[in-house]
Amino acid sequence: xxxxxxxxxxxxxxxxxxxxxxxxxxxxxxxxxxxxxxxxxxxxxxxxxxxxxxxxxxxxxxxxxxxxxxxxxxxxxxxxxxxxxxxxxxxxxxxxxxxxxxxxxxxxxxxxxxxxxxxxxxxxxxxxxxxxxxxxxxxxxxxxxxxxxxxxxxxxxxxxxxxxxxxxxxxxxxxxxxxxxxxxxxxxxxxxxxxxxxxxxxxxxxxxxxxxxxxxxxxxxxxxxxxxxxxxxxx
Amino acid sequence: xxxxxxxxxxxxxxxxxxxxxxxxxxxxxxxxxxxxxxxxxxxxxxxxxxxxxxxxxxxxxxxxxxxxxxxxxxxxxxxxxxxxxxxxxxxxxxxxxxxxxxxxxxxxxxxxxxxxxxxxxxxxxxxxxxxxxxxxxxxxxxxxxxxxxxxxxxxxxxxxxxxxxxxxxxxxxxxxxxxxxxxxxxxxxxxxxxxxxxxxxxxxxxxxxxxxxxxxxxxxxxxxxxxxxxxxxxxxxxxxxxxxxxxxxxxxxxxxxxxxxxxxxxxxxxxxxxxxxxxxxxxxxxxxxxxxxxxxxxxxxxxxxxxxxxxxxxxxxxxxxxxxxxxxxxxxxxxxxxxxxxxxxxxxxxxxxxxxxxxxxxxxxxxxxxxxxxxxxxxxxxxxxxxxxxxxxxxxxxxxxxxxxxxxxxxxxxxxxxxx
Ligand SMILES: [Zn+2]
Numbered sequence: 001x002x003x004x005x006x007x008x009x010x011x012x013x014x015x016x017x018x019x020x021x022x023x024x025x026x027x028x029x030x031x032x033x034x035x036x037x038x039x040x041x042x043x044x045x046x047x048x049x050x051x052x053x054x055x056x057x058x059x060x061x062x063x064x065x066x067x068x069x070x071x072x073x074x075x076x077x078x079x080x081x082x083x084x085x086x087x088x089x090x091x092x093x094x095x096x097x098x099x100x101x102x103x104x105x106x107x108x109x110x111x112x113x114x115x116x117x118x119x120x121x122x123x124x125x126x127x128x129x130x131x132x133x134x135x136x137x138x139x140x141x142x143x144x145x146x147x148x149x150x151x152x153x154x155x156x157x158x159x160x161x162x163x164x165x166x167x168x169x170x171x172x173x174x175x176x177x178x179x180x181x182x183x184x185x186x187x188x189x190x191x192x193x194x195x196x197x198x199x200x201x202x203x204x205x206x207x208x209x210x211x212x213x214x215x216x217x218x219x220x221x222x223x224x225x226x227x228x229x230x231x232x233x234x235x
Numbered sequence: 236x237x238x239x240x241x242x243x244x245x246x247x248x249x250x251x252x253x254x255x256x257x258x259x260x261x262x263x264x265x266x267x268x269x270x271x272x273x274x275x276x277x278x279x280x281x282x283x284x285x286x287x288x289x290x291x292x293x294x295x296x297x298x299x300x301x302x303x304x305x306x307x308x309x310x311x312x313x314x315x316x317x318x319x320x321x322x323x324x325x326x327x328x329x330x331x332x333x334x335x336x337x338x339x340x341x342x343x344x345x346x347x348x349x350x351x352x353x354x355x356x357x358x359x360x361x362x363x364x365x366x367x368x369x370x371x372x373x374x375x376x377x378x379x380x381x382x383x384x385x386x387x388x389x390x391x392x393x394x395x396x397x398x399x400x401x402x403x404x405x406x407x408x409x410x411x412x413x414x415x416x417x418x419x420x421x422x423x424x425x426x427x428x429x430x431x432x433x434x435x436x437x438x439x440x441x442x443x444x445x446x447x448x449x450x451x452x453x454x455x456x457x458x459x460x461x462x463x464x465x466x467x468x469x470x471x472x473x474x475x476x477x478x479x480x481x482x483x484x485x486x487x488x489x490x491x492x493x494x495x496x497x498x499x500x501x502x503x504x505x506x507x508x509x510x511x512x513x514x515x516x517x518x519x520x521x522x523x524x525x526x527x528x529x530x531x532x533x534x535x536x537x538x539x540x541x542x543x544x545x546x547x548x549x550x551x552x553x554x555x556x557x558x559x560x561x562x563x564x565x566x567x568x569x570x571x572x573x574x575x576x577x578x579x580x581x582x583x584x585x586x587x588x589x590x591x592x593x594x595x596x597x598x599x600x601x602x603x604x605x606x607x608x609x610x611x612x613x614x615x616x617x618x619x620x621x622x623x624x625x626x627x628x629x630x631x632x633x634x635x636x637x638x639x640x641x642x643x644x645x646x647x648x649x650x651x652x653x654x655x
Binding site for chain 1: 372380382383436439440445447578579580581582583584585604605607608609611612613
């Protein structure tokens, strides 16, 4: 493995519908700001997943989501990554993929089985501001994001949600996302890390093993956060 | 066509529609392009079909460029006679109804159509030609996925074998939508144009089979599905610098007032459509140069020694085109996320703002903070201003380029006293 931090963006040709590139750019930007050498790798769905430190999976529509699941199950690279405790940050359709099954185009599809959860269809589409209190063990400020999905996600026994919902729907109106080891999934879609720089830093800390990262200039992230939390009625 | 020939109910509906539109304008409630149509259609649900009857019609649809292309096409077809057109960008059936009712009897009509309404408007208006420009991501919190839109277009065309399609050979989504139509035995068929496609992030995967779309290193416009079931068709109309090249290989210089390579492409599309109406490109090309602005877009306004130019950019594809048009001058970016814009600003990360490097960049709008984070991550320095006035004061005399999304654009237009 190279000495630089390897950020792997999984299948942008299939799963990049909502500015998902943002998470890769933000992680790389924040790593560089701390003097951490970083390399970003975009892996197309007809290529094998390389070894990396952080894997990002984005959102997408039903057809590409089902195709991504088939190809990731055939590739096994993400399974090996989770086995060696690499960091995974998955959003929306990418989050659903982590589980045992999900629904796409009206059919139940096999997920990757990396986390004990499954997703089905909700009665309504969840579109709008999403916010929640992140699991206190992670020591992070409130999660804020925008969600746009028709799925509902059910966590298996012993699997923890990333946050408790304060605004929006998330998994089921109560819990939002998942946190299991160094794997995080969330319905806060697209460039979720733009509103949650502390979550970005958590992923960097996990990947580098650094307990503390130097402070970053979060002026604009902070203003954006308070504006959006205000819009969700949470300030 | 005269309105005397309209069925009584349609005639009444058209008249009431015009009155409502006039009232809406007179009372300052709007430009009347939607309300008139709404009221008319309440009286006669088939009003659009009745108003379309007897006219030779072109429809223009696509994610981007349809307002400008409609304007160019109306100017080109105008060589033949009066053209009814929805020049205010009201591109749903109520807007079409208003436009036709307002214009009275005209032999021709050129209508911009929201891509979601193409099937409905094809059915109501039986056009001679439909121009299909492009499909890309837009308003993600409510729009259909791009491949699904292409399928809807394809199905819509299947129901109208006689319509002639003028389609963009550079966009695999458009080619998929029109490919079956090109092969059918109707009198329709397809004319292909090539106007370049800067934004390609929505065309990685073949809409027909899901295989990858392969690009050619040596010919940047060429593309083909890895399975071979969809390939770029050879275009009959192409663009070469500031000229449109017709199917006979003859170059027609277009001296446009509107900036950017994308508008030369829009001109090529308009000439191809007008050609199918029987207008020679040599006659039509000079008409395109008379278009100075389109619903305020590209308009230039002088204020306090600044020459302010307005560019509309609604989605990632149109932002790339706006960067191509804007000069290396101070630039104000304004972003809102109100209802007509879509509430989701995620797409800001689909745009690479690096072309703004080296310019003075100012940002404003309801969602300026989303943009601020994006620019910081893009290493583009910027200043946040609270008002348009503040932006004008912050730049030296000379050109100020303004790039804004839909409602932000309208806000700034209002500030500049409704630039037309
Ligand atoms: Zn194919």
